Amino acid sequence: GIQVEQSPPDLILQEGANSTLRCNFSDSVNNLQWFHQNPWGQLINLFYIPSGTKQNGRLSATTVATERYSLLYISSSQTTDSGVYFCAVVGGGTSYGKLTFGQGTILTVHP
Amino acid sequence: EAGVAQSPRYKIIEKRQSVAFWCNPISGHATLYWYQQILGQGPKLLIQFQNNGVVDDSQLPKDRFSAERLKGVDSTLKIQPAKLEDSAVYLCASSSRVPGLAFFGQGTRLTVV
Numbered sequence: 001g002i003q004v005e006q007s008p009p010d011l012i013l014q015e016g017a018n019s020t021l022r023c024n025f026s027d028s029v030n031n032l033q034w035f036h037q038n039p040w041g042q043l044i045n046l047f048y049i050p051s052g053t054k055q056n057g058r059l060s061a062t063t064v065a066t067e068r069y070s071l072l073y074i075s076s077s078q079t080t081d082s083g084v085y086f087c088a089v090v091g092g093g094t095s096y097g098k099l100t101f102g103q104g105t106i107l108t109v110h111p
Numbered sequence: 112e113a114g115v116a117q118s119p120r121y122k123i124i125e126k127r128q129s130v131a132f133w134c135n136p137i138s139g140h141a142t143l144y145w146y147q148q149i150l151g152q153g154p155k156l157l158i159q160f161q162n163n164g165v166v167d168d169s170q171l172p173k174d175r176f177s178a179e180r181l182k183g184v185d186s187t188l189k190i191q192p193a194k195l196e197d198s199a200v201y202l203c204a205s206s207s208r209v210p211g212l213a214f215f216g217q218g219t220r221l222t223v224v
Contacts, residue, residue: 004153031210041200043154043215050210086153090210097142097210098167101153 002027002091006102013077013109021072021105023087031090031097032063034072037104038083046072046085077109113137115216117203123222129191132219136184136205143180144213145188146202154202160186193223 003026013019023032034046047054047061049070054061058077063070074081084104090097116135124130136143141162146154157176159167162183171178175194180186190197204215 031212033213035215040217041148041220042217043202043204045212045214048212088154088213097206097208097213098156098159099144099204099213100156101146103153 001098002029002089002100004087004089004100004102006085006087006105008105009103010106011108013107015077015079015109015111017077017109019074019077019107021074021085021087021107023070023072023089023102025068025070025087025089025091027068028092029065029068029089030092031099032070033088033099034061034070035086035088036081036083037086043086074107077107079109079111082107082109115203115205115214117201117216117219119219120217121220121222123224124193126195126223127192129189130193130221131187131189132201132203132221134186134188134203134216136186136203137207137214140205140207140214141183142206142208142211142213143186144202144204144206145178145186146204148200148202148218150199157188157201190221193221195223197221198223 035043051065088099088101143160145157148154160180200218206213
């Protein structure tokens with residue numbers, strides 16, 4: 001099946017700093033989502049972005065499907081941005097939409 | 112629009128006991144997923160339903176785990192008997208189409224002692 005690798009595994013920032021999280025995948029994809037897992041464990045949708053670029057406030061994401069990677073940008077980070085960020089994909093070879101997750105990036109933002 | 116509902120939020124059981132989790136997906140969503148997330152790891156798909164039917168249960172430990180989706184709406188996931196390594200968060204998600212945007216519930220945190 002498709003492999004998803006996220007980097008870096010851990011990231012520590014001071015409030016106000018910018019960051020870039022990366023997601024590499026091993027095959028073509030039909031779907032790519034970025035999630036933020038809050039301290040209570042819920043996965044919050046950030047972006048649905050199988051290709052192209054999207055922006056939502058301080059967050060933006062870019063997926064270059066032909067090169068098999070996606071980037072999540074966080075600008076002017078806040079302590080509330082802390083948590084685990086997951087990338088999840090649906091491989092192009094699957095017909096039924098199985099979401100495969102990476103291992104996540106743990107982001108800690110200090111005040 | 113109501114989100115994906117799961118219950119209970121937390122459960123502590125002894126090993127070899129049984130436990131059941133419930134999920135109510137977003138209204139009209141045909142696809143329902145159950146994921147297991149062990150501490151420090153990404154979620155792993157246990158089973159995926161399309162309406163009433165199972166489309167992927169390749170990683171479901173079928174000797175102890177079972178799941179059903181009645182009338183293509185609510186779903187239950189059962190573990191019997193539980194083992195210590197089943198301690199995890201169990202996440203339910205739903206999607207209106209595949210491949211499509213998946214929405215997750217708050218999860219059930221299971222501790223087996």
